[in-house]
Amino acid sequence: MTRPGLAAACAAMLRRDLTLAWRRRGDIAMPVLYALIVTMLFPFALGPEDTLLQRIAGGVILVTVLLAMLLALDGMFSSDVEDGSLEQLVLAPQPLALMMGMKILAHWMTTALPLIVIAPLLAAMLHLPAAVIPVLLLALLLATPLLSLLGAVLVALTAGTRRSGMLLALMLLPLCVPAVIFAAGAVAAAQQGLPWIAPVAWLGAALVLAVVLAPLACAAALRIALDA
């Protein structure tokens, strides 16, 4: 029996996860609806004053996207744990870290990309100036994969436990403080007409580091969590 090559295995993994996500399209829409509703609540809670909404828009969108992703993160491995395909993946001859990387990519494409697509709409709801929106999108494009990668490591750690929703928030939120600070810093700087490249560069550096290390950490965490 010939073993499929690495590229073929990665493509198969990605296709499988995307197909599974597509079969349950309703689940993809949930984080988007959640982000829309949370953003809608802010003008009600704080009053529809333009200047106030403009000032908080960047931070509100970032935190909303973060929470929406957190909501979806829980399900990253849950169906695979239930039907045992995660164990098969651990036993597979292909490197587990690479397979995890593909799973994270698929998860990012199905949860974070829709959020980034509607981010301009969220920004418009809060009257963020149109000139700042490209910076917001760039910050989201760099920050959301970072959160997916970081989150995947923690989800893998809790893969063997039953109640993990709140615990995941407790573990993940302190670790994403730097990502939120830099992403919000870039948006705030752009809004004030200051140079915003430095925080974006920090985000990019963190993302590069995470792309290399997080799949390895994720694989190690999964082996610990499933080793019973």
Added chain:
Amino acid sequence: MSNWIPLWLHKLSSPPTFYRFAGTLRPWAMALAVLFGVIALYGGLVLAPADYQQGDAYRIIFIHVPCAWMSMFVYAVMGVSSLIALVWRIKLAEVVAMESAPIGAAFTFITLVTGSLWGKPMWGTWWTWDARLTSELVLLFLYLGVIGLYHSFEDRRQGARAAAFLALIGIINVPIVHFSVNWWNTLHQGSTVKLFGPSKIAWGMLWPLLAMTLATKFYYIASLFHRARVDLLALEGGKDWVRQIAEDEARK
């Protein structure tokens, strides 16, 4: 022969040996902690001169700073023993890492509370989003995350290994807490007590601080040994040495 040290350490990692070792040392560590604590409190609250700017209000430093040091020190101990637990799968290292977490969380909590009590009269606010304060708060959440993850597994050893992994990820925050006052110039003052180079604090104020540091270290040892002993008994429930201890207790 100089290889008795690794041999002795190797032996110490076996639960029954550590149980006896910790049981012997614990009262001494506790006694030293109380002794140094009393000396430090007397020195700090009575003997040390009042500050020329803050008056007597600065005396909370004798609690605040040693606890802040301990909050980082305990995390470092937890990180190192987590690494040992994951790499060499030594049961004792798992126990030390997991039983350090609640103690470290308590020290971090005390640091935050005393800091905010100190901040109100001096800075005019209980809390500010300063780099040092925020990173210390993140440290508390990391401790709580480790504790939470440990207790969410049914198998304790598996939980300990998963939580040890989380502790290793979070160790990146310890240097951030330590260097935050140098990297960001915000409200919290820089360090005045330095390991390398001259400290910017009068000797009369420094020695009670150092005595309290010793007291907190000994308290940590005593508390850790006590918790580890209890944990070892629970983990090794069915083993012969535990049965022996239980029989000896019953005969008394």
